[in-house]
Amino acid sequence: MNKTVPGGRLLLAMLKKDIRVYSRNMIYLFMTVLGLAVFVAVFWLVPDKVDEEITFAITPPLSTLFSEGRQALQDYGMPEELIGQLDLLEAEFGEEGLLLVEFEDDEQLIKVVGRELEVYKTDQGQFIIHDPASGEKKPASARKLNLNIGIAFPSTFFSDAVLGQKPKVTVFADAAVPEEIRGAMEGFVREMAYQLAGYDLPVELHDQEMIILGTDRMGEQISMRSRMRPLVAFFMLMMETFAIASLISNEVLQRTVTALLVTPLRVGHFLLAKTIFGTLLTMSQAAIVLALVGAFTVENWPLLLLVTFLGALLFTAVAMFVGSAGKDFIGQLMYSMLFIIPLMIPSFAVLFPGSVAAWVRFLPSYPIVRMLYDITVYDALWAESASYMLYAAAWVVVLYLIGLFVLKRKVATL
Numbered sequence: 420m421n422k423t424v425p426g427g428r429l430l431l432a433m434l435k436k437d438i439r440v441y442s443r444n445m446i447y448l449f450m451t452v453l454g455l456a457v458f459v460a461v462f463w464l465v466p467d468k469v470d471e472e473i474t475f476a477i478t479p480p481l482s483t484l485f486s487e488g489r490q491a492l493q494d495y496g497m498p499e500e501l502i503g504q505l506d507l508l509e510a511e512f513g514e515e516g517l518l519l520v521e522f523e524d525d526e527q528l529i530k531v532v533g534r535e536l537e538v539y540k541t542d543q544g545q546f547i548i549h550d551p552a553s554g555e556k557k558p559a560s561a562r563k564l565n566l567n568i569g570i571a572f573p574s575t576f577f578s579d580a581v582l583g584q585k586p587k588v589t590v591f592a593d594a595a596v597p598e599e600i601r602g603a604m605e606g607f608v609r610e611m612a613y614q615l616a617g618y619d620l621p622v623e624l625h626d627q628e629m630i631i632l633g634t635d636r637m638g639e640q641i642s643m644r645s646r647m648r649p650l651v652a653f654f655m656l657m658m659e660t661f662a663i664a665s666l667i668s669n670e671v672l673q674r675t676v677t678a679l680l681v682t683p684l685r686v687g688h689f690l691l692a693k694t695i696f697g698t699l700l701t702m703s704q705a706a707i708v709l710a711l712v713g714a715f716t717v718e719n720w721p722l723l724l725l726v727t728f729l730g731a732l733l734f735t736a737v738a739m740f741v742g743s744a745g746k747d748f749i750g751q752l753m754y755s756m757l758f759i760i761p762l763m764i765p766s767f768a769v770l771f772p773g774s775v776a777a778w779v780r781f782l783p784s785y786p787i788v789r790m791l792y793d794i795t796v797y798d799a800l801w802a803e804s805a806s807y808m809l810y811a812a813a814w815v816v817v818l819y820l821i822g823l824f825v826l827k828r829k830v831a832t833l
Contacts, residue, residue, distance in 0.1 A: 429685075433692035440666060441700070447662040451704065454658050458651040459711045467644040475604070476538075476569035478528045480521035487574045520546055520566060525589075528569045532591045538564045567593035568604055641796055648712050649791035650766050652705045653784075656730045657762065659701040660738045661755055667693060667742025668751045671829055686830055690823060697735035702727050714795045722801060723794055725808075730787040733815045737762075739822035743829040765789070783818060786811035 442448060520538055522528040527548070530536040537549045539561035547558045557563075571589040573579065579586035590604050705727045709715060715723060741754045765785040768775045769792045779785060786807040793799035793807075 429688045437696040462647050462651050462712045465644040465647050467642045474518040476520045476528050476566045478522040478571050525571045531566050532569045645796050648714050648795045652709045653766050655705045655708045656734050660734045663697040663738035664742040698731045701731035719794050726790045729811045736819040736822035739826045743826040783814040
């Protein structure tokens with residue numbers, strides 16, 4: 420008399436087999452450990468500071484510009500009340516967030532912008548010019564400034580602008596400076612000359628001059644390291660797709676599934692075992708990375724674990740589809756890349772500021788990346804994540820059903 424084997428024991432046996440097979444695959448085991456180490460190392464090596472200063476070079480020094488400007492206006496007979504406007508303009512250059520590096524002549528400024536000379540700023544606020552070709556050591560305990568744009572004013576710029584004589588100003592920019600930055604500096608010079616000439620702007624701005632929509636993070640910008648925190652977890656989720664797809668593909672191609680189905684094991688047990696193993700493996704890797712980069716807090720850990728669970732289930736579904744479609748290692752790798760590359764796009768769209776295109780929002784991985792980013796960077800909780808959670812869950816259900824159908828059909832035809 421045949422004794423019925425409980426489904427739980429069959430499922431447990433399948434999971435043990437998958438763990439044993441995975442642990443013996445040294446390539447994917449090595450890639451998993453390497454991925455953990457590399458992602459965590461990259462995270463801690465990325466700078467955690469944000470430089471909010473606008474830095475550019477000018478010549479001649481401001482003291483020369485203002486002193487000669489005042490003298491020229493006095494010689495012209497300009498009233499002291501109007502000359503006093505230069506004091507207000509001089510004060511604006513000392514505002515926080517604007518760092519000017521002053522040079523005595525155009526030649527020195529051109530060499531700095533052209534990277535022939537380097538400029539360092541000490542803790543005392545002094546600037547040191549260093550010539551790399553001289554062989555001298557770089558200044559100790561000083562920060563190197565990235566000066567890739569500079570403005571050369573005539574010494575009589577202020578008086579010429581006030582008197583309407585159209586002074587000639589030259590903007591020097593490194594070839595790597597974006598066109599919009601060059602245009603902004605040229606616009607800055609034109610507006611300053613326009614105001615000095617006594618003309619009102621031909622537009623009327625709101626009293627606040629600018630209304631910030633959303634959260635104003637001036638003074639508390641997000642560092643690149645903080646932006647990387649959700650991405651290392653997402654990339655870890657994505658990497659495990661290759662391992663799970665390879666495991667499924669090997670069992671299909673080597674007809675291990677056929678041998679297993681001779682036993683009391685059923686197709687449902689096989690599919691459920693692959694789902695559980697793939698989800699737990701992928702989720703555990705992402706959770707380890709999130710813990711190592713300090714993403715978990717007392718408030719967000721349940722929500723963050725739920726998001727990683729949805730992400731793990733999504734990529735497990737992709738792995739089931741890829742594993743059943745690939746006919747060999749190269750085919751399986753090509754199918755994996757075909758799905759992985761589009762799913763990577765939202766991670767870069769969220770990493771860099773700006774509005775996300777509508778078609779990117781439609782990708783299945785977008786809500787996962789969005790929630791990881793909002794939770795770990797902006798401390799979002801359940802209320803802020805509810806809509807993305809439903810969106811992600813809908814995509815997971817759709818992709819999982821597709822992957823389940825394709826894999827079940829593949830097993831049935833063996």
